[in-house]
Amino acid sequence: MAKAARAAAAWRTYREVTKPGSPALMTRVRAIPRMIGAVMRGQYDGMGKGKLGLLALGVVYIVSPVDVLPDFLMLIGVADDFGVFLWLAASLLGESGRYVQHERSVIQARVEGLEQA
Template sequence: MMAKAARAAAAWRTYREVTKPGTPGMMTRVRAIPRMIGAVTRGRYDGMGRGKLALMALGVVYILSPIDVIPDFLVLVGVADDFGVFLWLIASLLGESGRYVEHERRIIQGRLEG
């Protein structure tokens, strides 16, 4: 029961962050994800480390992998662990990509001013 509440709270925090006035919108964040990944891997964005990017990649592998810590044949519990990883991954990607978009905006603004 506690895990459900934590996942719901994480989803709510992500929703509030994405819909906060003045912050990048959902589609802006989604479109920024490939640019952010490229910038992190090339060392051009230090707002997110390669370790966190690797952890996110492991989350994708875990979701897609047929091998789970909690087997899916334990229907509700087995699917819940995948869903928890999915929520964490989405929340992390949307949060980080929003910060990356702000980073891009600061760079563009700096070029315009300088």
């Protein structure tokens, strides 16, 4: 991933997280385990198991000692890890923000259903 593309991805993530009315950063981070569980149980259709698998592969790539571009190649080897990290962070924060909004809409629907009963 080119330097400009990484910067653009980071900027898009920052703008999404700080958008008025959007879930805050820590709300998104705390929602990630709930989102993963909901996807695995089939309770959240906003993200498929395939994308969840890609995110898991991203985590494995970052923590794995085996790289496509070895880290001993100095900046080039670290840059690929950083690119994967940025993609992973942007994907997780974006998806978890949508999941928080989904949770809120489900809770709101339940409250409205109780009020009508």
